Amino acid sequence: MKSISKILMIITVLLSAVNSFAQIKNAKTETVKIYGNCDMCKTTIEKAGNVKNVATVEWNKDTKMATLNYDSKKTNQDEILKRIALAGYDSEKFLAPDDVYAKLSGCCQYDRELKPVATTKDAGMDMKADHGNHNAKEMATTNTATTQNALQLKNVFDNYFSVKDALIKTDAAVSSAKAAELVKAIKAVEMTKLSTKEHTVWMKVMKDLTANAEKIAVAKDVTKQREIFALLANNMYELAKVSKQETPVYYQHCPMYNNGKGANWLSKEEAIKNPYYGSKMLTCGSVQETINNK
Amino acid sequence: MNIPKNITTRLLQAVFILLCSQSLFAQKVVRYDLYVKDTLVNYAGKEKRAIAVNGQIPMPTLTFTEGDTAEIVVHNQLKESTSLHWHGVFLPNKEDGVPWLTQKPIEAGTTYTYRFPIIQHGTHWYHSHSGLQEQIGMYGSFIMKKKEEDKTFRKGIDDLPTVPIILSEWTNLNPDNINRMLHNANDWAAIKKNATQSYAEAIKEGHFKTKIKNEWKRMLAMDVSDVYYDKILINGNHTSDLKTADGKTLKAGDKVRLRVSNGGASSYFWLRYAGGKITVVANDGNDVEPVEVDRLIIAVSETYDVVVTIPEDGVAYEFLATTEDRTQSASYFVGNGIKQLISPLPKLKYFEGMKMMNDMMKMNGDLDDMGMKMSLNQMDMNVVMYPEITGDSKQKEDHSQHNMNMENDPNRYNANALGEIKTLNYAMLQSPSNTELPKDAPVKELKFTLTGNMNRYVWSMDNKILSEVDKIPVKKGEILRITIHNNSMMRHPMHLHGFDFRVINGKGEYSPLKNVLDIMPMETDTIEFLANEEGDWFFHCHILYHMMSGMNRVFAVDDYQNPNLPNKKQAYNKLQRESNMPHFMAQNDFATNGNDGDAMLQNSRWSLGTEWRLGYNDMHGYEVETHLGRYIGKMQWFMPFIGFDWRYRKMGMDEHETNLFGQKNEKDTRRAISLGFMYTLPMLVNFQAEVYHDGIVRLSLMREDIPISKRIRAGFMVNTDLEYMADLKYIINKNIGIRTHYDSDMDFGVGLALNY
Incomplete structure (x- = not known):
């Protein structure tokens, strides 16, 4: 028993020595509010604030209050709060960068009470929206012919995008079904309603376009479909360059396909989703050109 | 009768007043007194020496309006000389502030006055052009305001x-x-x-x-x-x-x-x-x-x-x-x-x-x-x-293949x-106004390749440092069109004194005007300017440590007689010397089996080095090798040298040293003169070949400072005397490391490696 108590004593002495060693000198304690939600926030906030032997932070998720304990000769409240803000958490002194806040996981995205509501920005956006409506109306009333033209090719493009989306999912059945619809859409186009430019290109590509779409429709193998799609995509690109689009269309390029010879496609989204590899290499590629013919 | 007379007097009066006010306006002298003084500062946890001007760092902001005359009085209260250069400011050459190029250094304890008319506007700055003073506080803003009635307002x-x-x-x-x-x-x-x-x-x-x-x-x-x-x-x-x-x-x-x-x-x-x-x-x-x-x-x-x-x-x-x-x-x-x-x-x-x-x-x-x-x-x-x-x-790993294809x-x-x-x-960048140069002016074309090597920190133009070239003569009124290609691994902000140059950037007649152009590795850029102000103008890389290594040129526009520098030749020699100062390094490992070390005095081209291995007893021996060599070529991989070796090692009765070629050394003490060269092989291995006056040949391979991890360095040496060595070093701080090595002469040792 005696020896045990001795051992215990030694351990306590040792521990307290370690303790005192790790203690912060010139300690100053402050309590500040830091905005956040959950236990995950707590971990992030404390990790960002802590510096060994210089500062410790303890945050309470219910009260949102943090206890800062720091060496007043080595650091100050601002430095600690700045680090925490750079990790995504607002305090009375600092607002976190927007991109860092946006990257916090869903449960951590607390209400940013301190951030002023972007009044001017919103107003600007409204104005833009108004403007947009206005334009649309004007276009609708003054030039119905153009909108109809757009519709003529719109079906072709929409079906093309459906084929592409099916290929992204590596779904041969859907691809072939959508390709069949694309063939129909191509046949439905009334050439006389196209603008001169569109008409010229349409004449040039229509034959290939139809043939390729039909081939995709018949092919049951996704590899084969993709090979043909690479050809089809080039026809569509020529068409896209001369036709009106409601939203910008992105001309994208995968450098790897076809043994490094590369292949292209059109997409309505700027973010890359590769129809030639699907999930195998979904984001391989880059935007070559943004086509914006309103 | 009276009336016209009155008018004339009035007119005269008016003219007089106008003239007066104009001359008053033109002669508005803006004077600053600058007291340059040593000081101690604590920016990063330690008290260190710095230079403050009028008690502050940065130096005070100097503000003028176009049309003023600047009068800046420098009171040098340092223990060393100084100077001030007005960066990007058009002025007579003698006011440009480059010691030994446009003036003598402002000696300690003296006062010097710069005086020049302000004939431009814009954001500029000023700094010391003496040694490394700019690094420790001698920089400040120099703002020239537009006149409000300026057409370009x-x-x-x-x-x-x-x-x-x-x-x-x-x-x-x-x-x-x-x-x-x-x-x-x-x-x-x-x-x-x-x-x-x-x-x-x-x-x-x-x-x-x-x-x-x-x-x-x-x-x-x-x-x-x-x-x-x-x-x-x-x-x-x-x-x-x-x-x-x-x-x-x-x-x-x-x-x-x-x-x-x-x-x-x-x-x-x-x-x-x-x-x-x-x-x-x-x-x-x-x-x-x-x-x-x-x-x-x-x-x-x-x-x-x-x-x-x-x-x-x-x-x-x-x-x-x-x-x-x-x-x-x-x-x-x-x-x-x-x-x-x-x-x-x-x-x-x-x-x-x-x-x-x-x-x-x-x-x-x-x-x-x-x-x-x-x-x-x-x-x-x-x-x-x-x-x-x-x-x-x-994320890179998923895309590794993709990146390879990105290469096209x-x-x-x-x-x-x-x-x-x-x-x-x-x-x-596009200038709002036409910046074209006169079409009838003669054009002088120049080409520079920016060169250098990181290993020895030598920076040059066309592989020549300032101390190896003369001033470049330029006729007043000529257009200088300079094409600069950067063939070095670092970017260089090239700065021209006294002029703004046009950057040929595809904006045609609206090409922007600049006085510093950053040139990244592999880039080629063209600049041009009208050399219409005579004098010796500095053209250099503005990275202070590159400039101090000699990455400079001087354009001498006409034969300018600078009252500050009556002896131009001597002054230029001084400038050249300052841009190729020798630097010293030394290191020694105090190990359990002896002392290993070397010391070197080098400048951009020459190297005087000595290497020693001193055992603690006669059996281990003592060895000193001294080399004087010159680095050849842009990359400085090749260095022929002459050497002198001395060594003493107590050998046993029948003991003698035989090298790989069967050549023998039987003496305890050996003094030898040698000729040889060092060449840096791929993998940064130094190959050294030496012939001594007694015919003995020695070849060796050596590599130092192989970065194993962040702080661990390894090295090895083998030679045809059948000696070899391998070492490991842990770096504690910039001057101290712990080193362990095995040496064929002196066996295993651990020690403290100090370097300066």
């Missing part, structure tokens, strides 16, 4: 509240020591920046092959900047607030024009703003058509005028200057209230940069741009290292095409 820009901003870096090390360490390839700065790029780190990131290829091509670690700084300062502070401008409290919608000068000695800074876009309205003191960007990099000694807007009340928006290596930054908060931060720039992907350099570097040390015709900072090879543009390194993409180094962040480049 831009409403909405030139009438905004302005704030002078001068960026700088602080290091707790003595700059002379930094200069020395750079020349000795001391990698302490890399350790501090966490940029050693050692083998361990390479393996961890899956870049072992990249590292091998890098060393095979005889390159040291990929470096974005050479010096580690402890603090970045904006107007002398690490963090500052701008709550009012022109006496008014800043509120939502207000615009502020920041007149930013980069007074750093060797740092480039990224400038970004948390409150939205930055509008660039002037560069190097010259107006440019406003350009909106997300960020810009300001090269050493450049100036940019940028306009920022305060979006909301109750918030102060961070204007952040981050060093190019991204290790340090300084903040300036614009507005009132809670501080909106901008996210820091993510860490550089060094190994991607190394891989890129490997591809560009040919075996002979030349750079190959693979036909990309790079210019004007449009293609930034460094984007491969920027996670915000080319993605995080973690013409835009793969074009930051603005790759990412959503708009970065300023020189091709975006």
Whole structure:
């Protein structure tokens, strides 16, 4: 028993020595509010604030209050709060960068009470929206012919995008079904309603376009479909360059396909989703050109 | 009768008054007294020497209006000489402030007056041109305002509240020591920046092959900047607030024009703003058509005028200057209230940069741009290292194949095409007015190749340092058209004294005017200017440590008689000498089995070195080898030398040393003169061949400082005397390491390695 108590004593002495060693000198304690939600926030906030032997932070998720304990000769409240803000958490002194806040996981995205509501920005956006409506109306009333033209090719493009989306999912059945619809859409186009430019290109590509779409429709193998799609995509690109689009269309390029010879496609989204590899290499590629013919 | 007389007198009076007022106006002398004095500062935890002018760092902002006469009186209260150069200012050559080129140094304890008319406007700055004084405080803003009736006065820009901003870096090390360490390839700065790029780190990131290829091509670690700084300062502070401008409290919608000068000695800074876009309205003191960007990099000694807007009340928006290596930054908060931060720039992907350099570097040390015709900072090879543009390194693995195929993409180094962040480049700058030069003036074409090597920190133009060239003669009234190609591995901000040059950037007659042009590795740029002011004008890299290594030229426009320098030849010799100062290094390992060490005195071309191995007893022996050599070639891989060896080793009765070729040495004491050469082989292995006067031949292979991990270095040596050595060293700080080695003569030893 005696020896045990001795051992215990030694351990306590040792521990307290370690303790005192790790203690912060010139300690100053402050309590500040830091905005956040959950236990995950707590971990992030404390990790960002802590510096060994210089500062410790303890945050309470219910009260949102943090206890800062720091060496007043080595650091100050601002430095600690700045680090925490750079990790995504607002305090009375600092607002976190927007991109860092946006990257916090869903449960951590607390209400940013301190951030002023972007009044001017919103107003600007409204104005833009108004403007947009206005334009649309004007276009609708003054030039119905153009909108109809757009519709003529719109079906072709929409079906093309459906084929592409099916290929992204590596779904041969859907691809072939959508390709069949694309063939129909191509046949439905009334050439006389196209603008001169569109008409010229349409004449040039229509034959290939139809043939390729039909081939995709018949092919049951996704590899084969993709090979043909690479050809089809080039026809569509020529068409896209001369036709009106409601939203910008992105001309994208995968450098790897076809043994490094590369292949292209059109997409309505700027973010890359590769129809030639699907999930195998979904984001391989880059935007070559943004086509914006309103 | 009376009436006309009256009119004449009145007229005369009026004319007189007009003349008077005009002459008064033209002679408005603005005088500043500058007291230059040693001081102690504490910017980064330690008290260190600095130089303050009128008690402050940075030096006071000097403000003039176009048409004034500047009179600046320098009171040198230092213990050394000084000088002040007015960066980007048009003036008579004798006022330019380059010691031994345009004036004698301002000696300690003396007073010197600069006096020149102000004939331009814009944001400029001034700094010491003596030694490394610029690094420790001698920089300040120099602002020349437009007259309000100026035709080029831009409403909405030139009438905004302005704030002078001068960026700088602080290091707790003595700059002379930094200069020395750079020349000795001391990698302490890399350790501090966490940029050693050692083998361990390479393996961890899956870049072992990249590292091998890098060393095979005889390159040291990929470096974005050479010096580690402890603090970045904006107007002398690490963090500052701008709550009012022109006496008014800043509120939502207000615009502020920041007149930013980069007074750093060797740092480039990224400038970004948390409150939205930055509008660039002037560069190097010259107006440019406003350009909106997300960020810009300001090269050493450049100036940019940028306009920022305060979006909301109750918030102060961070204007952040981050060093190019991204290790340090300084903040300036614009507005009132809670501080909106901008996210820091993510860490550089060094190994991607190394891989890129490997591809560009040919075996002979030349750079190959693979036909990309790079210019004007449009293609930034460094984007491969920027996670915000080319993605995080973690995601890289899925895309490794993809990246390989990216190599055919013409835009793969074009930051603005790759990412959503708009970065300023020189091709975006356009002058609002016609800047064409007179068409009938004769044109003199010059070509420079920027050269250098990192291993020995020698920087030059056409592989010649200033001390190896004469002044370049230019006739007054000639147009100088200079094409500059950067064939070195670092970027160089080239600065011309006394003139603004046009940058040929595709804007035709509206080409922008600048006086500093940053040229990235592999870029080729063309500049031109009319040499219409006689005198000796300096043209140099503005990275202080590159300039001090001799990366300079002088354009001598006509035969200018400078009253400050009656003996021009002697003065030029002094200038040349100052740009090729010798530097000393020494190291010794105090080990259990003896002392191992060497000392070297080197300048850009010559090396005098001595190496010793001193045992603690006669059996182990004592050995000293001294070499005097000259480095040959641009990359300095080849060094022929003459040497002298002395050694003493007590050998047993029948003992003698035989080398690989069967040559014998039977004497205990040996003194020998030798001829030989050293050549750096791929993998940075030094091959040394020597013939002694007694016919004995010795070949050896040696490699030092193999970066195993961040702080561990390895080395080895084998020679034809059948001696060998291998060592491991752990670096504790910039001067101390723990070293263990095995030596064929002296066996195993552990010791403390000190280096200076």
